[in-house]
Amino acid sequence: MLKASYYLNSDVVFLARDLIGKTLCTNINNKLTCGIITETEAYAGVDDKASHAYGGRRTARTETMYSKGGVSYVYLCYGIHKLFNIVTNKEGIPHAILIRAIYPTAGLEEILKRRHAEKLTKNLCVGPGKVTEALGINLLHNNVSLNGEEIWLRDDNIKINKNDIQTGPRIGVDYAGFDATLPYRFYTTNYNF
DNA sequence: CGTACGATCTGCT
């Protein structure tokens, strides 16, 4: 399990890249499901126009982002999709990393059931709404420890060459002006097929 | 209290 101090790093962009290749696991409804993280996006606090915490915005929803690093931030998007983020940095600084895609490595049968799918395909768990659906994460899993029983991360020492990690602008944040162009999205194509 | 809109996905064309 990634130790609690891992999430206290103040460089959220570094962490977003570092998380590529780590394993995200959940044990929800007594079902163990895991996947290798293949796509992330960094949301860099109060100065980042694309972040919910831009300008220091502090509301019932965004309060989770101000927690000490190492907890989940789950919220509803477009009224339909639950999006899972990892809160980082010390308490009071609202950094978060959105998990956009995983490659299933455990509990595939349960993942397929949750995704209403027959078999593992390229896009089964690609897209932030699909990740939460596959892992059984819902709004009740907001602000829970990532060193707990239900959700945690693991370093399985999976090797991904630096050249195999791509960078690009974040998705769906056109409203953020210049910040929408920042290369805060990281992904690897190693698990495409 | 009213209302506009979003860190998306799917199905149909």
Added chain:
DNA sequence: GCAGATCGTACGA
């Protein structure tokens, strides 16, 4: 490629 689904959140009146 595009529209529709669908509802909590944020913010202004």
